[in-house]
Amino acid sequence: MARVAFLGLGVMGYPMAGHLQAKGHEVTVWNRTAAKAQAWVAEHGGRAAASAREAAEGAEFVMACVGNDDDLRSVCLGEAGAFAGMTAGAVFVDHTTVSAQVTRELNDAARALGLGFVDAPVSGGQAGAQNGVLSVMCGGEEADYARAEPVIAAYARICKRLGDSGAGQLAKMVNQIAIAGLVQGLSEALHFAQKAGLDGEAVVEVIAGGAAGSWQMVNRHKTMLADQFDFGFAVDWMRKDLGICLATADQIGASLPGTALIDQYYKDVQQMGGGRWDTSSLIKRLPK
Incomplete structure (x- = not known):
């Protein structure tokens, strides 16, 4: 069992930190909104810290799940940041979906302080976090990953190192590119079924077990x-994630015409007032 800090208690981080505590790790949490951290302690035990630095003090592993590049920098760097509180030899594990650029920047900063750094974005959504069955894509030094993997296992169905620093974030981009295409395809398929006068649920029951089947089809068709x-x-x-994908594609010379188009479709959904809707809401763009 390890001394672990968890930074960021959103819809993903809150249950992930809970799994760590349930597995017997000694967990200290920090959240930008302190009331959320206090609620977590009331539910799970452990303790709450007043800053990322305080949470990280004495921790063998510091896990983070925050919003974007700037959020991650703010919890890592500066006098109140986690790096300032970590002891040489401790490992920072980032579960945030961010750019590979900021990952490599923070990896370099961590290593200069004698710290390990593993980028470990996740897939599986809120349900995966709550049920402890996330897919975790990792990048970083092999030794750092080997130490962190048994701790990550508290909420992972599969966890795999895919290369050096940034490889986990690049793999998450692959994941988001694939999901965007799947959701658009499913939206059009269900729209077509409705226009054709078919029972959409009955059709999915037949085709989900074949070549067209996907997690999105099984888990989202009814609500769509x-x-x-x-x-x-x-x-x-x-849209934040697809923006990272498209910017990285420009940097590496990859062509993502479909992803760029679907990103604009998601912009349409935002303009409909659906910024907080689930990604399956792409179907809302299509006429009933």
């Missing part, structure tokens, strides 16, 4: 057909 989107991974966050 029912016009329900007040849950799940928000469109705003998906």
Whole structure:
């Protein structure tokens, strides 16, 4: 069992930190809104800290799940940041979806202080976090990953190192590119079924076990057909992630025409007032 700090108690971080405590780790949490940290302690035990630095003091592992590049920099760097409180030899594990650029920047800063750094973005959504069955894509030094993997296992169905620093974030980009295409395809398929006068649920029951099947189809078709989107991974966050994908594609010379188009479709959903809707809300763009 390890002394662990967890920074960021959003819809993903809150249950992830809970799994760590349930597995017997000694967990200290920090959240920008202190009331959320106090609520977590009331539910799970452990303790809350007043700053990222305080949470990180004495921790063998510091896990973070925050919003974006700037959020991650703010919890890592500066007098109140986690790096200032960490002891040489401790490992920082970042579960935030951010750019590979900021990952490498912070990895260099951590290593200069004698700290380990593993980029470890996750896939599986809120349900995956709550059930402890996330897919975790990792980058970083092999030794740092080997130490962190048994701790990450508290909330992972699969956890794999894919290369050096930034490889985890690049893999998460692959994940988001694939999801965007799947959701658009599913939206058009369900729209077509409705226009053709078919029972959408019955059609999915038949085709989900074949070559067309996907997690999105199995887990989202019912709510899409029912016009329900007040849950799940928000469109705003998906646009943030796709922006990272498209910027990285420009840097490495990759062509993502479909992803660029679907990113604009998500912009349409935002303009409809759906920024906090689940990503499956792409179907809202299509006429009933």
